[in-house]
Amino acid sequence: MERPLTKNIRPGEEPLSLEAYVRMGGYEAVRKALREMTPDDVVKMVTESNLRGRGGAGFPTGRKWSLAPKDDRRPRYFVVNADEMEPGAFKDRMLLEGNPHQLIEGIVVSAFATHANVAFIFLRAEYTLAARRLERAIAEAYAKGYLGRSIVESDFDLALHLHTGAGRYICGEETALLTALEGNRAIPRAKPPYPQTSGLWGKPTIINNVETVVNVPHIINRGAEWFRGLSRGSDGGTKIYGLSGHVKHPGSWELPMGTTIREILEEHGGGMREGYSFRALLPGGASTEFLLEEHLDVAMDFQSVEEVGSRLGTGTIIVLDGQTCPVGMLHNLEHFFARESCGWCTPCRDGLPWTERILAAFEEGEGEPGDLEILAMHTQFLGPGKTFCALAPGAMEPLKSGLRYFRKDFERHITEKRCPWR
Amino acid sequence: MLSFDENKTISKLADRYEKKRGACVEALKMVQRWRGWISDEDLNDVARCLDMSADELDGVATFYNLIFRHPVGWHTILICDSVSCWIMGCSALRDHLEKELHLKLGETTADGRFTLLPTACLGACDHAPVIMIDGDLHGDLSPGKLSEALASYR
Ligand code: SF4
Ligand code: FES
Numbered sequence: 044m045e046r047p048l049t050k051n052i053r054p055g056e057e058p059l060s061l062e063a064y065v066r067m068g069g070y071e072a073v074r075k076a077l078r079e080m081t082p083d084d085v086v087k088m089v090t091e092s093n094l095r096g097r098g099g100a101g102f103p104t105g106r107k108w109s110l111a112p113k114d115d116r117r118p119r120y121f122v123v124n125a126d127e128m129e130p131g132a133f134k135d136r137m138l139l140e141g142n143p144h145q146l147i148e149g150i151v152v153s154a155f156a157t158h159a160n161v162a163f164i165f166l167r168a169e170y171t172l173a174a175r176r177l178e179r180a181i182a183e184a185y186a187k188g189y190l191g192r193s194i195v196e197s198d199f200d201l202a203l204h205l206h207t208g209a210g211r212y213i214c215g216e217e218t219a220l221l222t223a224l225e226g227n228r229a230i231p232r233a234k235p236p237y238p239q240t241s242g243l244w245g246k247p248t249i250i251n252n253v254e255t256v257v258n259v260p261h262i263i264n265r266g267a268e269w270f271r272g273l274s275r276g277s278d279g280g281t282k283i284y285g286l287s288g289h290v291k292h293p294g295s296w297e298l299p300m301g302t303t304i305r306e307i308l309e310e311h312g313g314g315m316r317e318g319y320s321f322r323a324l325l326p327g328g329a330s331t332e333f334l335l336e337e338h339l340d341v342a343m344d345f346q347s348v349e350e351v352g353s354r355l356g357t358g359t360i361i362v363l364d365g366q367t368c369p370v371g372m373l374h375n376l377e378h379f380f381a382r383e384s385c386g387w388c389t390p391c392r393d394g395l396p397w398t399e400r401i402l403a404a405f406e407e408g409e410g411e412p413g414d415l416e417i418l419a420m421h422t423q424f425l426g427p428g429k430t431f432c433a434l435a436p437g438a439m440e441p442l443k444s445g446l447r448y449f450r451k452d453f454e455r456h457i458t459e460k461r462c463p464w465r
Numbered sequence: 466m467l468s469f470d471e472n473k474t475i476s477k478l479a480d481r482y483e484k485k486r487g488a489c490v491e492a493l494k495m496v497q498r499w500r501g502w503i504s505d506e507d508l509n510d511v512a513r514c515l516d517m518s519a520d521e522l523d524g525v526a527t528f529y530n531l532i533f534r535h536p537v538g539w540h541t542i543l544i545c546d547s548v549s550c551w552i553m554g555c556s557a558l559r560d561h562l563e564k565e566l567h568l569k570l571g572e573t574t575a576d577g578r579f580t581l582l583p584t585a586c587l588g589a590c591d592h593a594p595v596i597m598i599d600g601d602l603h604g605d606l607s608p609g610k611l612s613e614a615l616a617s618y619r
Binding site (some may be wrong): 127128129130131132133135136167168169170171172202204206207208209210211212223224225226227228229243244246285286287288289293294295325329359361362363364367371372375376378379382383385 | 481482483484485486487488489490491493494515517524525528529530531532543546547548549551552553584585586587588589590591592593597600601602
């Protein structure tokens with residue numbers, strides 16, 4: 044089984060220096076793309092590879108790239124979204140810390156394909172080790188001519204800057220990230236216009252997730268067909284899956300796209316820890332719907348997870364065990380979303396604290412039958428299309444499925460007037 | 466007042482952005498690194514460097530969790546209270562910290578040594594529960610291991 048993204052990553056060790064990275068075949072894709080291909084060739088190859096964005100939404104990468112206006116002479120930007128703050132998600136950390144040159148190489152090729160001459164990595168503030176390693180790698184790449192003017196003696200120039208945030212989940216939202224980069228409060232923007240036509244400072248801007256970008260050099264080197272063949276399903280490539288909760292071996296692994304949940308949970312995660320039973324899981328981070336035991340054989344790819352009513356999201360699974368209160372878990376999730384709401388639109392700003400308070404009441408044994416209806420109402424009123432951005436609808440995904448799957452647990456809180464898990 | 470070096474670094478940072486203000490968060494963090502927090506005076510100085518009004522900059526500064534407009538202790542402890550850490554027992558960790566340091570979430574110890582703040586997922590959920598002290602991550606914690614980690618910052 045091939046693991047292109049992580050084969051040169053040794054957990055707990057220093058990442059490859061530029062020399063070592065080049066020895067392993069690094070920056071070959073930059074040479075190939077910039078010297079032998081046109082930007083359109085690169086876009087075509089990435090489109091054919093079926094690479095879909097790994098940030099959560101799964102938009103086809105090649106398509107996103109081709110949405111930038113063709114005959115626009117204005118400067119363009121390429122931005123890497125490295126603001127990984129979704130609770131339960133930690134897949135990009137490994138890529139950022141473990142092999143920063145791989146990311147830089149992906150950025151050079153992606154910026155070339157999308158005609159951008161300035162690129163930013165928007166990194167969350169708390170990834171301090173990643174920041175140090177990226178800074179060093181960027182300096183090395185400049186010194187050796189993989190960044191800056193006439194990269195590998197082609198006529199392509201690229202300036203790459205590392206921008207670090209200061210801790211707000213909403214910065215990971217594509218348009219809020221742009222607002223933040225411009226030095227404003229990180230508030231999302233209405234779409235359209237999409238960033239591809241009007242992004243950073245109103246200029247065409249392509250934004251991709253870290254994991255998406257690091258796939259690009261491998262596609263260039265080995266071809267679209269090879270990339271599609273890595274996967275067990277119709278989406279191309281491998282996927283970095285993560286697992287957390289009371290399992291024997293929490294962690295993250297690069298596996299073929301479409302690996303089943305059961306394989307991740309049992310073979311890689313070692314199953315549940317002694318004394319804990321399996322109850323449910325969130326397949327792709329805090330803003331996805333719960334899945335149950337009966338879903339364990341579902342393949343972790345975009346379509347299969349959607350077919351059973353959830354989303355692949357970031358591909359990082361959070362396991363709820365039978366010894367933890369599901370209502371408490373929902374309360375924790377909504378507490379997070381309420382705190383991280385940017386406050387721009389009323390349904391989200393007011394609705395999320397309301398949901399949080401109701402869930403808190405359940406935990407205190409003060410829940411009432413009518414509260415369940417109020418919660419259900421919120422999942423409607425804060426659902427897709429009702430708010431400015433996807434934060435609120437995302438917050439409602441675990442709640443919606445929780446009300447369906449854990450109804451009995453809610454009812455026990457009401458009749459017993461306490462949390463039965465405490 | 467900003468030092469000569471601080472001024473220089475801020476204008477260098479500002480060059481990366483089409484409009485100077487793009488550098489404001491990084492500039493505030495840089496100023497905060499040595500002073501611990503952003504006073505009104507610092508805020509005014511940074512705003513001037515970046516062609517922003519102080520109010521505009523305050524609007525940005527107060528938006529973020531990690532820019533402090535009030536004094537904080539020598540060491541800031543960020544305790545992750547997001548879902549994976551919650552499942553793995555971060556509440557017990559918080560109770561333990563509050564007791565050991567004699568403070569509540571959001572407060573600073575009387576000797577000005579530690580400030581305890583809640584934080585969203587630190588991206589290390591496979592090592593939950595997790596805390597971060599001054600940018601250093603400590604994972605797989607139990608109350609006992611936590612006391613050990615803390616000792617090296619005293
Ligand atoms: S949905 Fe929430 S986070 Fe998104 S714009 Fe509205 S208030 Fe802000
Ligand atoms: S939930 Fe605590 S580090 Fe992710």
